Each structure stands twice: as C-alpha cells, then as structure tokens.
Amino acid sequence: xxxxxxxxxxxxxxxxxxxxxxxxxxxxxxxxxxPPQRQLAKELGVxxxxxxxxxxxxxxxxxxxxxxxxxxxxxxKPPEEDVAPAGSPIIDLSMNMPPQxxxxxxxxxxxxxxxxxxxxxxxxxxxxxxxxxxxxxxRTAAARWLGARLGSVSVxxxxxxxxxxxxxxxxxxxxxxxxxxxxxxxxxxxGLRAIxxxxxxxxxxxxxDGEGLDPAALEEACGRERPKAVYCVPTIHNxxxxxxxxxxxxxxxxxxxxxxxxxxxDDAYGALPRQAPAPIAALAPDLTWHIATLSxxxxxxxxxxxxxxxxxxxxxxxxAEIRAMSLMMPPLMAALASRWxxxxxxxxxxxxxxxxxxxxxxxxxxxxxxxxFQAHPEGHHLWLALxxxxxxxxxxxxxxxxxxxxxxxxxxxVGLAPDAIRVSLGAAQNQAVLERGLNLLATVLSHGxxxxxxxx
Numbered sequence: 162x163x164x165x166x167x168x169x170x171x172x173x174x175x176x177x178x179x180x181x182x183x184x185x186x187x188x189x190x191x192x193x194x195x196p197p198q199r200q201l202a203k204e205l206g207v208x209x210x211x212x213x214x215x216x217x218x219x220x221x222x223x224x225x226x227x228x229x230x231x232x233x234x235x236x237x238k239p240p241e242e243d244v245a246p247a248g249s250p251i252i253d254l255s256m257n258m259p260p261q262x263x264x265x266x267x268x269x270x271x272x273x274x275x276x277x278x279x280x281x282x283x284x285x286x287x288x289x290x291x292x293x294x295x296x297x298x299x300r301t302a303a304a305r306w307l308g309a310r311l312g313s314v315s316v317x318x319x320x321x322x323x324x325x326x327x328x329x330x331x332x333x334x335x336x337x338x339x340x341x342x343x344x345x346x347x348x349x350x351x352g353l354r355a356i357x358x359x360x361x362x363x364x365x366x367x368x369x370d371g372e373g374l375d376p377a378a379l380e381e382a383c384g385r386e387r388p389k390a391v392y393c394v395p396t397i398h399n400x401x402x403x404x405x406x407x408x409x410x411x412x413x414x415x416x417x418x419x420x421x422x423x424x425x426x427d428d429a430y431g432a433l434p435r436q437a438p439a440p441i442a443a444l445a446p447d448l449t450w451h452i453a454t455l456s457x458x459x460x461x462x463x464x465x466x467x468x469x470x471x472x473x474x475x476x477x478x479x480x481a482e483i484r485a486m487s488l489m490m491p492p493l494m495a496a497l498a499s500r501w502x503x504x505x506x507x508x509x510x511x512x513x514x515x516x517x518x519x520x521x522x523x524x525x526x527x528x529x530x531x532x533x534f535q536a537h538p539e540g541h542h543l544w545l546a547l548x549x550x551x552x553x554x555x556x557x558x559x560x561x562x563x564x565x566x567x568x569x570x571x572x573x574x575v576g577l578a579p580d581a582i583r584v585s586l587g588a589a590q591n592q593a594v595l596e597r598g599l600n601l602l603a604t605v606l607s608h609g610x611x612x613x614x615x616x617x
Contacts, residue, residue, distance in 0.1 A: 295321025
C-alpha cells in the first residue's frame with residue numbers, strides 16, 4: 162500500500178509518487194494488480210476522488226493501465242518508453258550502475274574472456290553443474306580478490322552466488338523468519354525491503370548521521386526489538402554515500418557483539434575507493450556475513466557476488482539456501498570472473514571505472530554547485546536534498562515529464578522519507594549525456610513547480 166502519511170501536499174500526487182517509487186524499486190512488478198480504488202481509499206483514509214485522480218496521474222505517466230473487468234495493474238514495460246516528450250528521450254539518472262568507459266573495453270574483454278574460458282583445458286567443466294557453494298577454483302579466486310580488503314580469507318568460508326541480491330536473500334533466510342526483526346539504516350537498499358516484504362521479516366529503522374548508522378541508536382533498537390541481525394553498507398552507503406570511519410565500524414561491531422546479533426555487511430561499493438577503512442568482517446569475522454559483488458565495480462552482466470560467512474557451519478547453511486533457490490551460480494560467469502581476477506583484468510576494469518566515476522563526480526560538482534548534496538569522489542551516485550520550493554512528490558513527476566529518471570527518497574525510506582533524491586551518475590551513456598541530464602536537473606530545481614510547463 163502506498164506510504165503517504167508524511168506528505169503535506171496534495172494527496173493524489175503523493176499516491177502517484179509512491180506508486181512510481183514502488184515501481185522503480187521493484188516492489189511493484191509489471192502485471193501486478195492494484196487494489197480496487199474504493200478499497201485503497203478506505204485503507205489510506207482518503208476519499209475515492211483522491212484515489213481516482215492519483216490513478217489518472219499514474220496512467221498519464223505510463224505507470225499503470227486499466228481494463229474493464231481486470232482493474233488497474235502495473236504496466237508491462239518501463240514507463241520511460243513513452244513518458245518523455247517526443248524527440249526527447251529519457252536520460253537515466255536512476256539506475257545505480259557503474260559507468261562503462263571505453264577504457265574498460267568491456268565488450269571486447271567479455272568476448273575474449275568467454276572464448277578463453279571455453280577453450281581452456283578444463284573448459285567443458287564450465288558447462289556442467291557445480292557445487293552450490295561454487296566450484297573450487299572460483300572460491301579460491303574469490304578469496305584472493307577479497308583478501309585485498311579482508312586479509313587472509315579461508316576458502317571454506319566463501320560462497321559464490323549469482324549476484325548480491327541472491328546472496329542477500331539467502332543470508333536473510335538463514336538468520337530470520339516471519340516476524341523476526343533486522344535493524345537497518347532508516348534509508349536502506351530497496352532490494353532488502355523487497356526481501357523483507359516477501360519473507361515477512363520486520364525491518365527496524367535506525368537513525369543515521371554523516372558516517373552512517375548511529376551506534377547509540379543501534380544500541381537502543383537492539384535493546385528494544387531484540388533483532389536477529391543488523392544490516393549496513395559501511396562504504397559509500399546507498400543512497401546517502403556516507404562512509405563509516407574505522408572507529409565507527411568498531412563501534413557497530415561492539416554493539417552487535419554485546420547483543421549477540423549477526424552483522425550483514427553489504428560491501429557493494431567497497432572496491433571503488435582507492436583507500437577505505439577495513440571492512441567490519443575484518444574486525445569481527447565471527448559475527449559478520451560479508452557480501453561483495455562485481456556489479457558495482459565491474460559490470461552487472463556477470464551476476465557474480467561472493468559471501469564470506471562467519472564459519473564453516475554457516476557456509477553449509479547458506480549453501481542449502483542457495484541450492485533451494487537457484488541450485489548454483491552460473492558456472493560460465495563465475496569462471497570468467499575468476500579468470501579476470503587471476504590475470505588482472507578485473508582490477509584494470511575497476512581502475513577504469515574508478516577514474517570515470519571521479520570524472521563524472523567532478524561534472525556533478527560543477528553543474529550542481531550551490532545545491533546541497535552528498536557524494537563520494539569515487540562513487541557513482543549522489544544524494545541531493547531538495548530546495549525548499551520543491552516537494553519530492555512534485556519533483557519526481559515533473560522531472561520525468563522533462564526527460565529525467567530519478568529515484569525519490571521513498572524508495573529507500575524505512576519510516577519517514579526526507580525531501581531528497583538519489584542521482585545516479587553511471588547509467589548515462591557518456592559524460593556529455595550525463596552533463597545534459599545534470600544541467601536539466603539543475604534547471605528543474607531552479608524553477609518552482611508552477612514554472613515547469615515552460616521547460617522543454
């Protein structure tokens with residue numbers, strides 16, 4: 162059900178904005194049938210006319226369709242295909258993916274890498290079933306790559322998975338059941354919200370400051386809720402970009418240890434900074450489930466992530482969940498990732514992405530100068546607080562009409578949503594397209610909603 166209780170403006174726009182946020186975050190899938198308007202009005206405590214206006218706005222934006230006898234449902238194709246004005250394609254500042262600079266040579270390296278994997282002496286083994294924990298060479302390569310940040314990693318604690326979302330889903334299933342609680346930042350990864358919704362796990366919001374999770378707030382939440390675990394993104398938090406200091410990581414680990422709970426460390430962005438404090442898994446390996454993915458530092462196309470478990474028994478429990486969910490990691494992609502780790506290609510691609518991300522962050526600092534935003538100089542997103550004249554419900558709708566795709570704070574909020582948006586810098590095709598998009602965003606922000614009809 163759309164979350165609109167904290168909105169101060171027109172309720173119909175708030176409902177439409179909440180629908181958009183849920184579609185963008187994946188909580189609402191194509192084909193998902195929406196509740197009848199009368200039922201939704203009753204649940205939200207608004208009149209039927211308000212919901213009707215909201216649905217009309219959502220239809221105008223291409224989010225939903227309505228058929229007689231079937232009701233209203235989420236459209237089967239992305240709304241950006243037909244929302245932008247004619248001749249003005251949507252510039253994607255919403256998808257949080259790494260840029261693909263020419264220097265990375267991704268297409269060529271993928272073609273050559275797969276050919277090399279299949280032509281190797283053991284090439285045929287990559288066309289067969291593998292163990293649910295991953296093939297031995299892939300776990301060994303993963304331990305080597307992870308060792309640069311974690312120190313020595315036992316292969317017995319490494320599980321190879323088909324992406325961080327799969328890993329996170331399996332880890333949550335291992336430690337929490339329906340009704341159990343997990344502490345999370347009050348702005349958190351939408352994929353975890355989707356997992357919690359499906360598994361009926363309660364997410365307990367914990368206040369953040371400039372470094373991420375507040376240890377005092379976590380202490381209070383642990384005493385009150387008795388959670389099974391705490392989830393955090395210590396390096397380049399999504400969406401706020403906050404990075405925990407070494408002292409903050411130690412404090413979070415200490416709270417978890419006092420309360421006897423596990424730590425789920427989402428290290429999706431950990432390979433991007435040239436220098437960053439040691440992961441929490443290096444400080445408290447017996448408590449921490451460390452998830453590292455190649456999607457943010459290489460390419461999401463590999464769908465490869467690695468989990469370092471607290472111990473061998475936990476590895477076996479996680480393997481059982483992977484086996485039930487997806488049987489195994491796709492062997493060909495795992496082998497390509499391993500090949501790139503061993504021959505240095507992976508580090509070369511990450512270096513090219515890091516350099517491109519820094520260049521894009523420099524463009525953002527120049528174009529958005531004077532606007533209040535947080536960013537990491539080597540990350541590929543930023544967190545922008547909206548000027549007072551704007552409400553997020555208005556901005557996201559008007560931005561899409563103007564040709565921009567953004568992600569509002571509702572997609573991340575576990576509780577109150579601030580007036581802010583995440584701006585992703587990696588999905589734009591090149592720096593020129595990104596600069597056009599950021600200039601358009603700056604223009605939109607410099608006008609009030611009433612002036613937007615003049616922006617083309």
